[in-house]
Amino acid sequence: MEKGTLIELRLHGERRLAVADRPEGKKHWVVIDENLLAHTVHPRQIAYEVTGATYKPADIPAFTKELQPYLDPSSLEVAWEILVEQGDTVDPKEMALLLFSEQSPPQCYASYVLLSNDKLYFKQKGDRYEPRSPNQVAEIKHQQEVEQQKQREVQEYWRRVQKRLAGEVVEWQNSDRTRLDALERFALYGEEASNIAPALETLATLERSQTPQAAFQLLVELGIWGLHENLSLRRSQIPTQFSTQVLEVARCCLNSPPPDPDANRLDLTHLKVYTIDDESTREIDDGLSLEILEDGRQRIWIHIADPTRLISPGDELDLEARRRTTTVYLPTGMVPMFPSELATGPMSLVQGQICCALSFGVILDATGGVQEYSIHVSTIKPTYRLTYDDVDEMLQIGIQGEPEIDALSMWAKRRKEWRNANGAISIYMPESLIKVNGEEISITVLEDSPSRQMVAEMMILTGEVAARYGQTHNLALPYRSQPQPELPPEEELMQLPPGAVRACAMRRYMPRSEVSLTPSRHASLALETYTQVTSPIRRYSDLLAHFQIKAHLRGESPPFSVEQMQEMVMSLGPAVKEASKVERETNRYWSLEFLRRNSDEIWQATMLRWLREDANLGLVFLEELALELPMRFSRAVEVGEQFEVKVSHVDPRLDVIQFQEIITPTASSMV
Numbered sequence: 001m002e003k004g005t006l007i008e009l010r011l012h013g014e015r016r017l018a019v020a021d022r023p024e025g026k027k028h029w030v031v032i033d034e035n036l037l038a039h040t041v042h043p044r045q046i047a048y049e050v051t052g053a054t055y056k057p058a059d060i061p062a063f064t065k066e067l068q069p070y071l072d073p074s075s076l077e078v079a080w081e082i083l084v085e086q087g088d089t090v091d092p093k094e095m096a097l098l099l100f101s102e103q104s105p106p107q108c109y110a111s112y113v114l115l116s117n118d119k120l121y122f123k124q125k126g127d128r129y130e131p132r133s134p135n136q137v138a139e140i141k142h143q144q145e146v147e148q149q150k151q152r153e154v155q156e157y158w159r160r161v162q163k164r165l166a167g168e169v170v171e172w173q174n175s176d177r178t179r180l181d182a183l184e185r186f187a188l189y190g191e192e193a194s195n196i197a198p199a200l201e202t203l204a205t206l207e208r209s210q211t212p213q214a215a216f217q218l219l220v221e222l223g224i225w226g227l228h229e230n231l232s233l234r235r236s237q238i239p240t241q242f243s244t245q246v247l248e249v250a251r252c253c254l255n256s257p258p259p260d261p262d263a264n265r266l267d268l269t270h271l272k273v274y275t276i277d278d279e280s281t282r283e284i285d286d287g288l289s290l291e292i293l294e295d296g297r298q299r300i301w302i303h304i305a306d307p308t309r310l311i312s313p314g315d316e317l318d319l320e321a322r323r324r325t326t327t328v329y330l331p332t333g334m335v336p337m338f339p340s341e342l343a344t345g346p347m348s349l350v351q352g353q354i355c356c357a358l359s360f361g362v363i364l365d366a367t368g369g370v371q372e373y374s375i376h377v378s379t380i381k382p383t384y385r386l387t388y389d390d391v392d393e394m395l396q397i398g399i400q401g402e403p404e405i406d407a408l409s410m411w412a413k414r415r416k417e418w419r420n421a422n423g424a425i426s427i428y429m430p431e432s433l434i435k436v437n438g439e440e441i442s443i444t445v446l447e448d449s450p451s452r453q454m455v456a457e458m459m460i461l462t463g464e465v466a467a468r469y470g471q472t473h474n475l476a477l478p479y480r481s482q483p484q485p486e487l488p489p490e491e492e493l494m495q496l497p498p499g500a501v502r503a504c505a506m507r508r509y510m511p512r513s514e515v516s517l518t519p520s521r522h523a524s525l526a527l528e529t530y531t532q533v534t535s536p537i538r539r540y541s542d543l544l545a546h547f548q549i550k551a552h553l554r555g556e557s558p559p560f561s562v563e564q565m566q567e568m569v570m571s572l573g574p575a576v577k578e579a580s581k582v583e584r585e586t587n588r589y590w591s592l593e594f595l596r597r598n599s600d601e602i603w604q605a606t607m608l609r610w611l612r613e614d615a616n617l618g619l620v621f622l623e624e625l626a627l628e629l630p631m632r633f634s635r636a637v638e639v640g641e642q643f644e645v646k647v648s649h650v651d652p653r654l655d656v657i658q659f660q661e662i663i664t665p666t667a668s669s670m671v
Contacts, residue, residue: 001046004054006063006105007031008047008112011039015047015113017064019057034060048092048112052105063106070110073118075099080121084131091128120144158205164222165206172224180224187215187225188235216653228436228593230330232585236578238328242320242339249316250339254346260309260356262377262554268359269381272404273303275349276455279387280435283327283336284348285537287357287382288458290404299361300411302462303380306356307338307347307536308546313559317342318543322568325575327538328582331434331441331590336538343537351385358533358546360462364411368418373465377550391451409450412457419460424526425485427510429503432626434590441594445626459534460525466545467529471519475548475558476565478541478572479531481520482513497640500621504608504628515541515569517562541572591627592652599647602662605631607641620645620659631659 001007005020009031018031024040031039034057055063079098083090092112093103099114100107115122115129120140122129132140153175160170172180179202185193186200190212193199200210208214219225233240242250271289289301311317321337328335336343349355359378365371386394394405420426433444446452463480470477487493487509496502510524519529533549536542544565548558560568605620608628616633622645631645644662651657 001029001049002054004056006050006053006055006060008050008109009039009041009045010047011045017060019055019060032057034058047116048109050105050109052103052108066106067110067113070100070107071113073114076114076118076121080131080137084134087131089125089128089130090122095129161202161206161222170223180219180222183215183219184224184234187212187219188231213653228589230332230582230586230589232582232589233328233330233335236582237575238335238579238582239324240335246316246320247339250342253310253317254341257310257346258312261312262309262356262550264377265356266359266376266378268301268303268357268376268378269354271301271380272384273301273349273380273382274384274386274391274405274408275351275382276386276388276391276451278433279389282340282344282348283537284344284350284382284385286455286459286462286534287349287380288408288455289380290407291361293363297363298407298411299363300408300458300461302360302362302458302534303349303357303378304360304462304534304546305347305349305537306358306377306546306550307342307543308550309356310342310346313547321540321543325540325572326579328579330583330586331436332586337540338537347537349380349382351382354379354381358536358550360465362461362465364415364418366414367421368411368414368416370461370465370468373468375465375469375549375553377553388449388451388455391454392449395450408458409454412454415457415461416453419526422526423523425487425506425510425524427503427506427524429500429507430623430626432587432591434587434594436590441590441597443591443594443625443627445624460527460530462534463530463532464527466533466549467519467527467531469549470531470545471529473552475552476517476560476562477531477545477548478515478565478569479517479519479529480513480515480522481530482523482525483511484521484523485509485511500606500623501608501640504619504621508609515573517565517569541569541576544568588655589652591625591629592650592655592657594625595647595657596650596652599650602644602646605643605645605659607637607639607643609639629657629659634661 001020003020003022007018007020009016009018016033018033018039021030021032021038024030028040028042031041033039036057050063076099079090079095082098090098092115093108095111095115096103096107099111115124120132120137122131124130153173156173157176157179160172160176164170179198182193182196182198183202186196199215203210203214203218206218208218216225216229216231220227220229268289271291273287273289275284275287277284285305287303289303291299291301293299311321317338324335324337327337327343338347349357357378357380359376359380361374361376362370363372391405394402395409399405416424428448430448431446433446435442435444467477467479469475470479487506493502493505496505513522514520521528522530531545532539533542533545536546544560548560548565551558603622603624605622608619608621611617611619611630618631618633618637619628620631621628637643645659646662647657648660649656649658
């Protein structure tokens with residue numbers, strides 16, 4: 001290289017022209033750029049030497065301007081088409097002749113720039129450039145188009161984000177899902193979420209903190225989530241929508257019901273049938289009747305909805321119900337086990353309609369024990385759809401035209417006495433029913449009313465009868481049992497205040513119930529064998545029992561073997577547990593949100609028990625709401641003590657609540 005040679009060097013990754021000035025040592029050169037800045041470069045840093053003329057640094061701007069007409073990348077395509085047929089390689093000087101029919105220094109350098117920038121038609125081999133094959137060019141073009149499309153989608157995504165944040169309505173595209181899904185995962189799982197890089201990029205670009213809380217807030221602002229989005233449900237594996245295929249099967253069931261596998265149903269449409277539920281209940285799966293026999297005895301009928309009339313083991317609806325395991329009841333609505341059109345329609349016991357049922361006829365002895373029973377696939381015609389309040393009123397005032405209600409209530413009480421005599425353990429604490437309707441939150445305390453006791457006893461009776469039948473005929477059913485609890489001595493329990501405090505203490509000693517294929521005693525119910533069969537529209541384990549019992553009634557082999565039942569019973573457990581967790585956490589969220597909205601209210605509270613006595617942290621019971629919540633005390637307090645509290649701080653999203661005690665003159669004298 002000589003003084004005055006124009007060279008291209010790469011400086012900090014950038015292409016730059018400079019003029020050779022003088023050697024520096026054995027290999028280096030000092031070069032001067034157009035800004036008259038000197039650079040010491042090694043030959044490895046020199047990408048190209050412009051031959052055929054010498055230059056001064058002041059000539060560089062004019063040389064650069066002279067290049068511009070020749071830097072059209074599309075011109076390479078014509079050259080490529082010629083060279084690819086010949087299979088020839090080319091250097092920049094030869095390319096200049098091909099492209100421009102001349103080889104002036106600017107034209108040669110322009111050819112070099114075009115070739116070195118090109119990623120489509122040519123690949124470098126030493127100092128020369130080889131044309132790529134047509135297949136290679138086609139593939140690269142496709143990749144470039146895909147990348148360009150991605151870039152356009154990114155730009156459109158940011159345009160939609162900015163419009164939505166400005167308050168405009170936007171329609172999110174499928175191409176946005178990668179980034180929006182990443183935001184959702186980050187909001188749900190934080191740093192433990194997979195592939196959160198797009199979420200962090202979105203938050204950083206919008207100059208927001210890169211936290212799950214910030215991701216949640218952004219999703220709300222973008223209209224993807226609501227302010228009260230159920231994160232517990234989203235974290236679960238519970239499907240909230242039915243697939244198109246399942247919905248289509250449900251529609252076919254509605255329009256063209258399959259043949260009834262039980263052609264010889266017992267006709268019980270002459271019986272007066274009462275269905276008793278909460279007013280909001282839409283899946284009506286049980287009804288009660290009373291029949292007076294010729295000998296004067298009374299037979300109780302418990303009719304259970306028969307969804308297996310419409311489904312078969314292993315079909316689309318059965319598998320979907322098995323996957324869901326249970327209906328999930330939330331303050332904002334339910335997530336059903338079956339599509340609602342079926343669950344609230346032909347599967348339910350609908351007033352005034354001929355309905356298929358599995359009916360349990362039971363005659364009790366004078367003490368309340370089971371004297372006789374029979375089970376039948378049946379047809380019934382529900383007469384009255386009643387609420388618990390309706391029945392309580394009927395029991396209180398006595399309705400002459402409905403003596404069956406009084407009789408059923410009497411048998412339920414006798415049944416309860418029978419179970420108590422056999423060691424039943426009753427733990428009653430008021431429960432709260434939380435409902436969210438639009439922006440309104442309501443909390444209703446469910447008292448242990450006579451109507452609820454009556455229905456509960458009849459359902460327990462049905463479970464005993466079904467389990468007896470299964471045990472007698474050696475059927476593989478999901479039997480439910482409970483080990484005998486080791487309760488504190490009676491005198492110790494009696495020292496506690498009756499009601500919620502005593503019930504809370506007893507509850508802690510109660511072991512969990514267990515499900516197996518072996519009939520065993522259920523301690524708290526005081527039954528030697530028990531299974532659940534009364535909610536087949538809402539619990540898959542009940543549906544399994546129906547499949548097995550109905551097959552045996554038809555004289556067929558049960559559809560599920562012992563091994564299959566064992567496998568299903570084991571798989572149902574975790575899903576039921578997850579559903580319970582979602583229900584519990586969702587109720588907790590909305591109870592805290594209710595208290596947040598009513599933070600000025602004063603509530604009557606009872607100290608139930610210590611959570612951590614060393615930290616003055618106790619569990620209190622808000623009586624008007626039937627809510628159990630933690631509270632940290634600033635004074636000595638006794639279990640069972642009552643006082644008034646007010647919310648001082650609550651954050652439903654973080655599951656945090658703090659109370660302050662309202663000091664009354666009586667309370668202050670106790671301090």
